[in-house]
Structure formats: structure tokens, C-alpha cells
Amino acid sequence: MKLRIALCGLLLAVGTNLYAEEDLAGFDWLEIATFAGHQTDYSGGFVYQFGNQVETSSIVHVNDADREYEKLESLDGPKRELIRHGGQVWSYAHGKLVQLDSPQGSDRFPSFLPEQLSALKANYQAKLLGVERVAGYNAQVILFQSNDNLRYTHKLWIHTDTGLLLKAAVLGDKNRVVEQYAFTQLQIGGKIDRTWGGTCDLADLHGQTLAATPDEAKSFPPTNSGWVADVLPAGFKKILEILRPMPGRHAPVIQIVYSDGLGAISIFIEPDDRDEDDAEGLSSRGAVNLYHKLLNQHLITKLGEVPPHTVMQVADSVRYNGK
Numbered sequence: 053m054k055l056r057i058a059l060c061g062l063l064l065a066v067g068t069n070l071y072a073e074e075d076l077a078g079f080d081w082l083e084i085a086t087f088a089g090h091q092t093d094y095s096g097g098f099v100y101q102f103g104n105q106v107e108t109s110s111i112v113h114v115n116d117a118d119r120e121y122e123k124l125e126s127l128d129g130p131k132r133e134l135i136r137h138g139g140q141v142w143s144y145a146h147g148k149l150v151q152l153d154s155p156q157g158s159d160r161f162p163s164f165l166p167e168q169l170s171a172l173k174a175n176y177q178a179k180l181l182g183v184e185r186v187a188g189y190n191a192q193v194i195l196f197q198s199n200d201n202l203r204y205t206h207k208l209w210i211h212t213d214t215g216l217l218l219k220a221a222v223l224g225d226k227n228r229v230v231e232q233y234a235f236t237q238l239q240i241g242g243k244i245d246r247t248w249g250g251t252c253d254l255a256d257l258h259g260q261t262l263a264a265t266p267d268e269a270k271s272f273p274p275t276n277s278g279w280v281a282d283v284l285p286a287g288f289k290k291i292l293e294i295l296r297p298m299p300g301r302h303a304p305v306i307q308i309v310y311s312d313g314l315g316a317i318s319i320f321i322e323p324d325d326r327d328e329d330d331a332e333g334l335s336s337r338g339a340v341n342l343y344h345k346l347l348n349q350h351l352i353t354k355l356g357e358v359p360p361h362t363v364m365q366v367a368d369s370v371r372y373n374g375k
Contacts, residue, residue, distance in 0.1 A: 078178020078194045081210050088215035089163030090120055095245065096187065096238035097127070098161065102231040102338030113163070114244050122163075161233040162217035172313040175199050175287040176206075184209060186218040187235040196314065202285035202362045203315050204230060204339060214240055222339040224359060231338030272296040277306045279321050283369035285362060287312040298322075317356040317366060324351045334360055343367045 095112040108127040113120075122136040135142045181193040191209035198205050205227070209219035219234040272294040292309040298320075306321040324346055335342045341363040343354045347370065354367035 078180060078196065079173060081192055081194055081215070082172070082178070082196075082208070084215035085208065085210045085217045088211070089217055091115060092214050092216050092240060093242075093244050094216060094238060094240045096235050098233055098235045100161070100231070100233050100338075101229075108236075112244060161220060162235075171287040171289065172196070175203070175285075175312055176314070181207075183212065187238040189213075189218060189238065189240070191218045200285065201225075201359070202365075203312065203358050206314055209234075211240070216240060222357075275306065277308070277321065278372055278374045279306060279308065279319070279370060280373045281308070281310070281319060281366050281370050283365055284310060284317070285312065285358070288315075288317060315357040317354070317358060317363075319367070319370060320351075320353040320355070321370070322351050322353075324349050334364065336360065345370075348372065 093114045095110075097108060097110045100107045100109070107129070110125045110127055111122065113122045115121075119137065124134045124136070126132040133143065176196040176198055179195045179197060181195055183190050184193050185191070186209050190212045192212050194208050194210065196206040196208070205223040207221040207223060208217060210216070211218050218238070219232070221232040222230045224230045275293055275295045277293065277295070288310040289312075290308060291311050292307070294307050295304045296307055298305045301322060302325060303323065306319075308319045308321075310317040310319075332344050332346055339357050341356055341358065341360045343360075343363045345352045345354070345367050350372075352367055352370050354363050354370075356363045356366070358366075
């Protein structure tokens with residue numbers, strides 16, 4: 053009997069070590085993919101799918117003279133071109149570059165992965181699922197399973213040679229795909245076209261074009277507004293609180309951003325001006341859920357890459373704590 057108990061204890065210890073090693077390997081892959089998304093030269097096309105909707109885009113990403121550049125162009129619907137450089141995002145239209153707010157989260161596929169992994173390891177378990185083919189390349193498939201039902205599970209396909217993220221899926225209840233990005237055509241390395249289809253070339257971006265800040269570009273100072281969210285999923289930390297202008301708004305809006313590394317939550321707070329779009333309610337687009345709530349003559353807008361019930365739970369916990 054003692055021998056059987058000892059053997060069971062040994063097998064349990066071995067199994068635990070194997071799971072720990074697999075978990076570590078999964079996060080190692082994530083760290084490699086985070087680096088590769090910024091350092092790898094690539095060009096290609098990818099699709100974004102959510103519900104019955106499919107959007108296609110082309111992307112060019114290069115590192116030149118220790119500078120990182122990226123051009124993203126929509127291939128269906130209204131023409132839209134974005135250029136990213138040094139943490140800034142620019143829209144190209146009518147021969148001019150206009151600076152925009154830097155988009156966060158999955159809008160930055162395939163380089164949206166987190167820089168900090170400590171919070172992830174406490175709230176997700178990583179599982180290696182073997183190797184599959186994506187856009188003609190071998191990819192290591194990794195599942196990052198959430199430890200609770202307050203956040204989504206993420207499934208990633210990472211190129212086995214360069215570490216570039218080739219495909220990413222957000223999974224909800226019963227592993228239902230909420231949204232998915234995937235390359236359909238891809239060139240990694242080699243001779244990348246730096247003229248970017250005649251829009252502009254890298255030489256245009258080295259000098260005063262990006263160094264000069266246009267009138268549309270505003271610096272948003274950090275603030276301590278006194279608004280707080282009492283209920284957040286474990287691992288979500290405040291990374292930003294600013295006062296910023298918003299299109300269509302009469303006054304600057306408070307924005308507070310929280311993240312656990314894979315998901316982000318933004319809370320926008322503004323006086324209720326009783327516009328039609330200030331109505332309370334929940335709406336969704338892929339993994340992003342939007343919830344409006346009126347509180348003490350203020351409109352609280354919660355935008356999050358988390359399940360709908362989490363969005364509502366966080367929004368319902370927002371209150372003014374005083375400065």
C-alpha cells in the first residue's frame with residue numbers, strides 16, 4: 053500500500069513538472085513572437101473574421117536604419133491606409149500624413165502581442181497543440197487558456213523559424229471563435245518593396261515628415277481624475293489615464309486603460325449631453341464589447357477585449373472617488 057502511494061506521488065510530481073515545462077515553453081514562444089513582430093521584415097495579406105463578417109488587408113513591415121515602419125491598407129470597403137512609425141500612427145490621404153491616436157490591441161496584428169508576461173502567467177495556462185500550416189509556413193500552435201470566465205482564451209499560430217505570428221484566434225464559451233486574424237499570403241524577409249505601392253517610400257518618413265507634428269496631433273497629458281473601477285479581473289492593471297479630445301464630443305473625455313497583457317479594457321467618462329448616442333446598452337464587434345451606462349449625470353463608456361458580462365461588471369463598478 054505504501055509503495056502504491058509513493059508511486060502515485062511520483063507520477064503526480066512528474067506530470068506536474070511536464071505541465072510546468074509545457075506552460076513555460078508556451079510563454080517562451082509568446083516572448084519570441086513579441087520580438088519577431090517588431091524585428092522581422094515581411095509583407096502580405098491577411099483576413100479578419102468576426103461573426104459573418106470578413107475584412108481583408110495588406111501589410112508591409114520593414115526595419116530600415118534601426119527604424120520600424122509599417123503600412124496597413126484595407127482591400128475592401130472604403131479605402132484606408134495607416135502608417136506606423138516609432139509608436140505613432142499616421143493616416144495617409146490626399147498626399148498628406150495626418151497623425152492619429154495609436155490604436156491598441158488586435159488592430160496591430162501581427163505585432164499586438166504583450167511586452168510584459170508576468171501578469172499572463174498568473175492568469176493563463178499555455179498548452180502546445182502541435183504544428184500546423186498557415187499561408188504556406190509551419191506554425192507552432194499554442195493555446196492560452198484563461199483561468200476564469202472573465203476573459204477570453206487565445207489561440208496563436210507562431211512561425212517555427214522566425215517566430216512571427218501567422219494567425220490568432222480569440223475563443224469564447226465552448227471554444228467558439230469570437231474573432232480571428234490569419235495571413236493568407238506572406239513573404240518573410242527577402243526583397244520587400246519599400247515604395248509601398250507609390251504612396252511614399254521610407255526616405256519620405258526619415259526626416260521632417262514625421263518629426264514635424266501636425267495641428268491635428270495633440271499630446272494627451274496624464275491625469276488623476278478621481279474615477280475608479282472597483283471590480284476588475286485578476287491581473288488587470290491600470291496602464292494609462294488621460295484627458296483627451298474625442299470626435300463629436302463637446303469637451304475632453306477621461307480615458308482610463310487597464311490590461312492583463314492579452315486583453316485591454318478602456319473606460320471613457322464624460323458629462324452626459326443627452327445626445328441620441330448616449331443611450332445605455334451593450335454592443336459588440338468581434339472580441340470587442342462596448343457598454344454605455346449613465347451615472348450621476350455622466351456617460352460611462354466601457355470598451356473591452358473581454359466577454360460581455362465582464363464589460364458590464366466592470367462598468368457597473370465605476371464610481372467617483374474624489375481627487
